């Protein structure tokens with residue numbers, strides 16, 4: 001999830017320092033530390049943001065455990081909300097002091113100050129002026145991704161049946177609500193415990209069941225026809241069974257691998273099964289379709305500001321970042337964890 005415009009900015013000549021989350025080796029959550037480092041300055045095309053709220057994403061768990069290649073030391077944090085601190089060369093439309101929400105796809109968002117490409121920064125003014133900062137931080141990656149997987153990757157059409165794996169999570173709860181808004185007739189969630197299923201039911205699913213029950217649930221709800229779209233961020237052995245849930249010409253969208261274990265599909269698989277395998281990667285969209293990413297980012301924030309998508313945010317102090325990772329990694333989390341960088 002790297003983007004060249006968001007590579008770490010040079011340190012400030014003034015010598016000021018800031019707190020940031022950092023890890024210097026891959027491993028369990030204990031490798032995460034809050035460190036003091038030089039405050040970044042914006043490079044060309046960048047701004048720096050005085051961060052108030054920074055979201056924690058499952059992707060950062062994968063980075064931390066070395067599942068997804070990142071350089072060391074790594075400064076985690078893919079999203080941040082705060083005020084513009086300084087504006088780099090060539091940036092227009094952003095000024096110091098403005099409230100902003102930014103996708104910090106090069107990392108570094110879990111910090112007091114982050115340098116970020118202006119193209120992934122949205123001003124929290126106009127219709128977004130009333131948007132709570134913690135909610136905005138909770139929406140940046142998850143709601144944008146949910147929109148992208150349902151529309152650009154999944155091509156959701158009116159009246160279709162959607163299955164969302166990891167239904168109680170950050171992306172899952174957003175995807176359920178958006179699927180409904182986008183015209184899905186049936187939205188079925190899958191999660192790993194009755195407590196998480198109960199929680200997820202508050203986010204617009206027609207039903208939420210366990211991974212063992214989903215095959216029967218889809219068959220019952222679709223009269224045996226199957227689901228049109230399955231959103232799969234889970235991977236592992238379950239991924240092999242997804243084709244069996246699909247209707248003819250159904251789409252299996254792969255956008256994560258929480259199980260840290262992949263499966264192999266043969267090239268003939270879509271042919272034999274009348275199915276499509278699609279993928280979504282936020283960093284890839286940033287690089288190859290930046291205008292689309294920007295549109296989804298703005299729409300995501302607008303949906304949350306309007307209340308059409310609810311994000312359940314739990315705010316923790318920066319020093320508790322390891323706890324947030326632990327909850328995500330042990331499947332004990334629901335909704336979204338956001339760090340209050342000043343707490």
Ligand SMILES: NC(=O)c1ccc[n+]([C@@H]2O[C@H](COP(=O)([O-])OP(=O)(O)OC[C@H]3O[C@@H](n4cnc5c(N)ncnc54)[C@H](OP(=O)(O)O)[C@@H]3O)[C@@H](O)[C@H]2O)c1
Pocket residue numbers: 056057058059141142145165166167168169170171172190191192193196233234255256257258259260280281282283328329330331332333334335
């Ligand atoms: N491709 C992209 O650009 C992109 C962008 C954002 C997020 N994502 C992916 O989307 C998923 C959701 O992200 P999120 O931040 O909102 O996380 P999340 O859904 O809040 O948490 C991850 C969930 O994955 C499920 N899971 C299944 N097997 C697991 C395992 N072996 N270990 C841990 N969790 C497991 C758990 O839900 P159950 O216990 O209910 O199964 C867990 O709660 C993640 O996999 C993430 O990597 C991808």
